[in-house]
Amino acid sequence: MHPVLQHLIDNDFSDLTGTRVEGQIALSDDLINLGLHELLSQFIAPAPAPQEATSVPTTGTGATPSTPDPRALLRKLDVEKLHYRTEAGRTIVEIACAVQK
């Protein structure tokens, strides 16, 4: 994992306190469909092979996951506005949110 991302996780994303996003994000239909395809591919992909018997089992405190748990960051979000709508050829999300302590 990149050391900067690891730092953010280790500090429970406290470095991002005060981050604010406001406006509208538009995503093209092509991008949405590509995302759906990617999501579907992940669901139908074969399960990862079980760990070998010789490997050391990893437990909560010592192990670091390869990807962060998004819930750790989502818990800190103060969402003031989140509107979803569609227009011809695109999906639009109107958003206003901030990262709290």
Place this chain on the structure above:
Amino acid sequence: MGGGYATMPSPASPVITSLLREPSAALAGTDVRLTLPLTRSLLNEILAARPPDTPVKQLLIDPESGNRFRVHLTAHAPLVGSVTRRITFATCGPVAFPDQPWLRFDIVDGLGFLDRSLISLLQGQIESRLPRGVELTSHYLRLHVPALLNHLGYQQLAPLLHNLEVHSEANRLILHLHLKTD
């Protein structure tokens, strides 16, 4: 300036790849403002992750109030060998595309007469070792944001950047970003 053009990094996700290939099309209609505080600890974590082959041995940043921040650096310089300086920068005006592409930081303290003379003398060598889009003189550091994005392989993102501004307050830099597609 030195450094060649980089190719766009290739992320694993097809969605991200598509997004970075044509962001203006993929995000058409987007108009979003982002305020991103960069704490002292996070900034120094980012600086610590710099490529190992840079001539700077030590590099730390210390944001202060009043739109000033100090940079502590130890670097290898031609003629004089290893030098350690604590330089104070002042943030300047915003980057506004396409009219004002430079993000500029004035050097307001930390360089003596000899330092400034040495930098002026070695201006050509300094430029050749800096990434494309980064300009350092004895009076300022400035970043040509589209050229820097180009150097990093993200040139497609440049048209989305309508405004970019950096403020400094105690222990953190605040990055204000306005992304908008035409």
